[in-house]
Amino acid sequence: MSDLNFLMTDRVKDMMEKYQIDTGSNMEFVMQQAKDLLRFGKNFPSPGGSSYYLGDDSSPIKDRSRQTWITSRMAHVYSIGALLGVDGCASLADAAIRGLAGELHDSANGGWYAGITPSGIEPGKQCYAHAFVILAATSALLANRPGAKELLEDALDVYDRYFWNEREGLSADTWDTQFKVLSEYRGLNANMHSVEAFLAAADVTCDEKYRVRAGRIIDRVIGWAKENDSRIPEHFTSEWKPCLYLNRDKPDDQFKPFGATPGHGIEWARLIVQWALSTYHRDDERAEQYIGSAEMLYDRAVKDAWCCDGAKGICYTTDWEGAAVVHDRMHWTLAEAINTSATLYRVTGKDRYCDDYAMFMKYLDECVIDHEKGSWYHQLDSKNHVIATVWPGKPDLYHAFQAMLIPYVKKPEYSIAIAVKKRDIMYMDAFADGG
Numbered sequence: 001m002s003d004l005n006f007l008m009t010d011r012v013k014d015m016m017e018k019y020q021i022d023t024g025s026n027m028e029f030v031m032q033q034a035k036d037l038l039r040f041g042k043n044f045p046s047p048g049g050s051s052y053y054l055g056d057d058s059s060p061i062k063d064r065s066r067q068t069w070i071t072s073r074m075a076h077v078y079s080i081g082a083l084l085g086v087d088g089c090a091s092l093a094d095a096a097i098r099g100l101a102g103e104l105h106d107s108a109n110g111g112w113y114a115g116i117t118p119s120g121i122e123p124g125k126q127c128y129a130h131a132f133v134i135l136a137a138t139s140a141l142l143a144n145r146p147g148a149k150e151l152l153e154d155a156l157d158v159y160d161r162y163f164w165n166e167r168e169g170l171s172a173d174t175w176d177t178q179f180k181v182l183s184e185y186r187g188l189n190a191n192m193h194s195v196e197a198f199l200a201a202a203d204v205t206c207d208e209k210y211r212v213r214a215g216r217i218i219d220r221v222i223g224w225a226k227e228n229d230s231r232i233p234e235h236f237t238s239e240w241k242p243c244l245y246l247n248r249d250k251p252d253d254q255f256k257p258f259g260a261t262p263g264h265g266i267e268w269a270r271l272i273v274q275w276a277l278s279t280y281h282r283d284d285e286r287a288e289q290y291i292g293s294a295e296m297l298y299d300r301a302v303k304d305a306w307c308c309d310g311a312k313g314i315c316y317t318t319d320w321e322g323a324a325v326v327h328d329r330m331h332w333t334l335a336e337a338i339n340t341s342a343t344l345y346r347v348t349g350k351d352r353y354c355d356d357y358a359m360f361m362k363y364l365d366e367c368v369i370d371h372e373k374g375s376w377y378h379q380l381d382s383k384n385h386v387i388a389t390v391w392p393g394k395p396d397l398y399h400a401f402q403a404m405l406i407p408y409v410k411k412p413e414y415s416i417a418i419a420v421k422k423r424d425i426m427y428m429d430a431f432a433d434g435g
Contacts, residue, residue: 016358018361018365019357019358019359019361019362019365020354020357020358021342021345021354021357021358021407022426026361027408027426027427027430029361029365030404030405030407030408030427031404031427031430031431033369033400033404034084034401034404034405034431035086036374036375037077037374037375037397037400037401037404038077038078038081038086038089038397038401039374040054040058040374040375040394040397041054041058041074041077041078041092041375041397042058042088042092043058043059043060044060044070044074044092044096045074045092045095045096045099046060046062046066046099048098048099048102048103049071049095049096049097049098049099049100049102049103050066050067050068050071050096050099050100050103050104050115050116051066051067051070051071051073051074051096051099051395052064052066053065053066053067053070053393053395054393054394054395055392055393055394056370056373056393056394057373057374058373058374058375058394061393062118063118064117065115065116065117065122066099066104066115066116066117067114067115067122067129068100068104068112068113068114068115068126068129068132068133069126069128069129069132070395070396071096071099071100071104071136072096072100072129072132072133072135072136073132073135073136073396073397073398074092074096074397074398075093075096075097075100075136075137075139075140076132076135076136076139076140076398076417077397077398077401078090078092078093078096079093079136079139079140079142079143079145079148079417080139080143080401080405080416080417080420081093082143082145083139083142083143083417083420083421084420084428084431085431090143090145093140093143093145094145094146096136097136097137097140097145097146097147097148097151098147100112100133100136100137100151101147101150101151103116104116106125106177109125109177109178109179110158110179111125111130111158111162111175111179112125112129112130112133112158113125113177114126114129121177123176123177124174124175124176124177125162125174125175125176125177125179126173126174126190127159127163127171127172127173127174127190127191127194128173128189128190128193128255130155130158130159130162130163131159131190131193131194131196131197132193132197133151133155134152134155134156134159134197134198134200134201135193135196135197135200136151137151137152137155138152138197138200138201138203138204138205138415138417139200139417140152141204142204142417142418142420142421143417143421152201152204152205156201156205159171159194159197162175162179163194164213168240169213169216169217169219169220170186170191170216170217170220170240171190171191171194171217172186173185173186173187173190184237184238185235185236185237185238186235186236186237186238186240187234187235187236187256188221188232188233188234188235188236188264189234189255189264191217191221192221192264192267192268192271194213194214194217195214195217195218195271195275196271196415198210198211198213198214199211199214199271199274199275199278199415200415200417200418202214202278203278203414203415203418204415204417204418211275211278211279214271214275215275215279218268218271218272218275218290220240221268222272222290222293224242225265225293225296225297228242228244228260228320229300229320229322230265230296230297230299230300231260231265231300231304231318231320231322232260232261232264232265232268232297233260234246234256234257234259234260234261234264235247235256244259244320245258246258251317251325251326252316252317252326252328252389252390254390254391257316257317257326258317258325259317259318259319259320259325260304260317260318260319260320260322261316261317262301262302262304262305262314262315262316262317262318262333263301263305263314263316263330263332263333263336263337265297265298265300265301266297266298266301266302266314266333266336266337266340267336267339267340268294268297269294269295269297269298269301269340269344270294270336270339270340270343270406272290272291272293272294272297273290273291273294273340273343273344273347273412274343274412274413274414274415275290276290276291276294277347277411277412277413278413278414282347291344291347291348294340294344295344295348298340298341298344300322301314302314302337302356303322304318304322304324305318305324305333306337308323308324308327309324309327309382311382311383311384312363312366312367312384313329313334313363313367313380313382313384314329314330314333314334314337315327315328315329315382316328316329316330316333327381327382328379328380328381328382328387328389328390329368329379329380329381329382329384330378330379330390330391331368331376331377331378331379331391331399331400332396332399332400334360334363334364334368334376334403335376335399335400335402335403336399336403337356337360338357338360338361338364338403338406338407339402339403339406339407341353341354341356341357341360342357342406342407342408343406343407343409343412345357346412347412357407364376367380367384368380370394374394375394375397375400376394376400377394378391378392378393378394378395378396379391402416405419405420405425408425408426408427409424409425409426410424410425410426411424
């Protein structure tokens with residue numbers, strides 16, 4: 001073999017190692033991505049602390065709403081950055097916490113506005129946003145940020161009073177601003193992020209009622225999935241009857257798309273594993289049953305959505321037979337696929353999940369990372385061209401940043417912030433030393 005062929009073989013080998021979990025090359029890749037994301041988002045704080053919507057080049061778009069859920073995600077991300085020892089992250093987390101405690105907080109009626117605009121407030125009180133306030137506060141508390149304890153206590157109190165339904169074992173979705181009129185709509189997206197928030201709250205406060213709540217939601221979700229060939233309904237009536245055809249005429253709705261959302265099936269799978277392992281011993285038969293359910297959801301979603309139209313990527317939605325409806329690729333679905341494939345590999349040892357992780361990592365590097373301006377493209381079309389019909393700009397670090405950490409959590413039963421606090425990330429020492 002010629003010297004050139006030897007060099008080509010080594011180059012291919014190095015490239016493949018870059019995408020393989022547990023290789024030094026992959027750890028270096030994800031560490032660098034995590035640091036790049038933290039640098040990209042640093043311009044988010046408005047004077048009051050709420051998060052500006054960020055454009056393609058990280059410039060704040062000041063005429064867009066500054067939303068509670070984005071601000072909460074920034075507080076969460078930069079609190080973790082502070083726990084990782086990255087310079088500047090603590091002050092950015094503090095800014096976001098200040099925004100949540102200040103201009104985004106409704107001092108008259110309690111809770112948090114959906115957002116604020118240059119001309120006023122966005123009406124309504126969203127379960128989705130309140131779940132992220134809880135998540136932000138737990139991470140900030142672990143990072144010893146000022147005001148985090150008070151924020152968490154307030155967020156849990158408001159959530160318990162207005163959103164959690166103990167009889168149903170599920171959460172309501174949206175109130176009016178005064179917490180007087182409750183919407184008839186019920187949705188699983190808000191419940192999914194409530195599970196994430198409850199698991200973090202249980203880890204941080206040691207109050208196991210939140211872990212129990214997460215399990216009650218999970219049991220309902222698994223039941224609905226089994227009734228629909230492992231595809232999860234998203235939308236429900238006030239009596240929790242599935243509305244399988246909601247928004248059929250507007251299938252790419254940003255928060256209430258028609259049909260099944262494979263990215264959510266993948267995300268639920270990881271949360272189910274986290275809950276099961278934090279509730280039962282790993283060798284407990286009950287844990288194994290839930291891990292089996294997680295595999296069912298993940299496998300169905302990937303089979304339906306990955307390369308469904310001949311191009312790489314995970315389509316946004318499918319119908320109830322698994323055919324793609326909205327072919328766009330959203331960045332968050334890939335992030336969750338990276339997280340869940342790694343998590344399932346760690347808990348099952350099955351090579352196919354390791355192979356999936358490498359496949360997703362390669363796609364990330366080739367199509368989704370913006371190697372020129374930074375961060376990840378938030379929306380691609382079916383040919384992997386950048387579009388902005390649903391997600392203009394790059395306002396959100398949360399999914400991408402977590403996907404650079406969760407695959408290397410040693411104990412998948414941990415929420416991500418407490419895993420960092422406990423130095424349970426496999427490359428933690430290298431990250432702190434500058435990688």
